[in-house]
Amino acid sequence: MQIGLWTIPGRFVLAPMAGITDAPFRKLCRRFGAALTTSEMTTADTRLWQTAKSRHRLDLDMDAEPCIVQIAGSDPAQLALAATACVARGAQIIDINMGCPAKKVCSKLAGSALLQDEQLVARILDAVVAAVDVPVTLKIRTGWDPEHRNGPQIARIAENCGVQAIAVHGRTRACRFKGHAEYNTIAEIKNSVTIPVIANGDITTSQKSLEVMKLSAADALMIGRGAQGKPWIFRELNQLITPEKNYRPLEKNDVRDIMLDHLSDLYRFYGDTTGIRVARKHLTWYCNGLKDSTEFRSKVVRVDSAAEQVRLTLAFFAERMDHDLLAA
Structure with a gap:
């Protein structure tokens, strides 16, 4: 898959998820083969960038290329200014969020609420593409509601504005995360443009990824909830299409060490x-x-000490060294 001058070295990418895909988690997913990772969604209002939350969300992955920052807003000039500021900080791709279904985002006519106004979508994309000399990508849903699936029209607008790739969550804004993802609509979007299309939604297993690839004809798959608590899903997915690499199965000690490394990075960050x-x-x-893990979970989420979280994690695995640990 090609995004501007960037050749993406795989077909499985991490979905940006606010409050989840912070710098430590992105690093962990790249370790297991995520071909792209994007910053958490950040407001385009640069006046708010001094908050602790925004500072953490704007912590860029300078050790990984391309470095991608996702911004959200509804004012073309504001989004263009934010994109310029992100590029000045080191961003190599700007991603615009028009897919978030959260009420607090949509109430400001941002995220997936923008899908209702195709003219505003065009003005935003024109402004951002003109403002920066790096590729601009777009995250959308299939439409506003089941009666207004205008994803194909939005995709054509995006391509005409110079957007270099589109990620599509296979639900409308009204559907939020209910029901089943619409891979047929993603396929329709794929057939309506020539730029890369990335499919997103309900991709939680290797078998499901094969199904989505076939049904959507997408250039790549974007993994969101399927990576939560299972960052090694990218290795499993990559093994599916490159079986000759013979990845070693994860063992108990591997999972323990992954969790401990993740905790250490979170405390440091x-x-x-x-x-x-x-x-x-x-x-x-x-x-x-x-x-x-019910008892372990009950204890480890209640302690107020980093050392105690680590101790409980070590104890959980030490007590089960002779037992099968990973759930099917």
């Missing part, structure tokens, strides 16, 4: 107080894939 809080949700997701 956020500091202990915030790092402990952020670690709780990641530990919960890890536990969803671990057998007999």
Whole structure:
């Protein structure tokens, strides 16, 4: 897949998810073969960039290329200014969010709410593409609601404005995360443009990825919730299309060390107080894939000490060294 001058070395990329895909998690997913990782969605209002949350979200992956920053907003000039500022910080691709279904985003006519106004979409994309000399990409949904699936029209507008790739979550804004992803609509979007299209939605297993590739004809797949607590899903997916690499199966000690490394990076990135809080949700997701982890999860998400989170994690694995640990 080609995005501007960048050749993307794989078909599986990490979805940007606010509050989840921070710098430590992006690094972990790249370690297991994510071909692209994008910053968490950041407001285009640069006046808010001095908050701790925005500073963390704008911590760029300067050790990985291309470095991608996702911005969200509804004012063309504001988005163009934010894109320029991100490029000045080192961003090599600017991604615009028109896919987020959250009420607090859509209430400001940002995210997927923009799909209702195709003229505003065009003005935003024209402004941002003109403002920066790096590729601009776009994240959308299939439409506003099931009666207004205008994803193909939005995709054509994007291509005409100079957008270099489009990621599509296979649901409308109204559907949020309910029901099944519409891979046939993604295929329709793919057939309507010549730029790369990345399919997103409900891709949680290797078998599902094969199904989505076939149904959507997408150039790549974007993994979101499927990577939560399972960053090694990218290795599993890559093995599916490159079986000759013979990846070694994960063992208990591997999972333990992945979790401990992740905790260490979170404490270092956020500091202990915030790092402990952020670690709780990641530990919960890890536990969803671990057998007999109910008691461990109950304890580890309640402690207020980084050292205690680490101790409980070590103890959980030490007590189960002779047992099968990974859930099917």
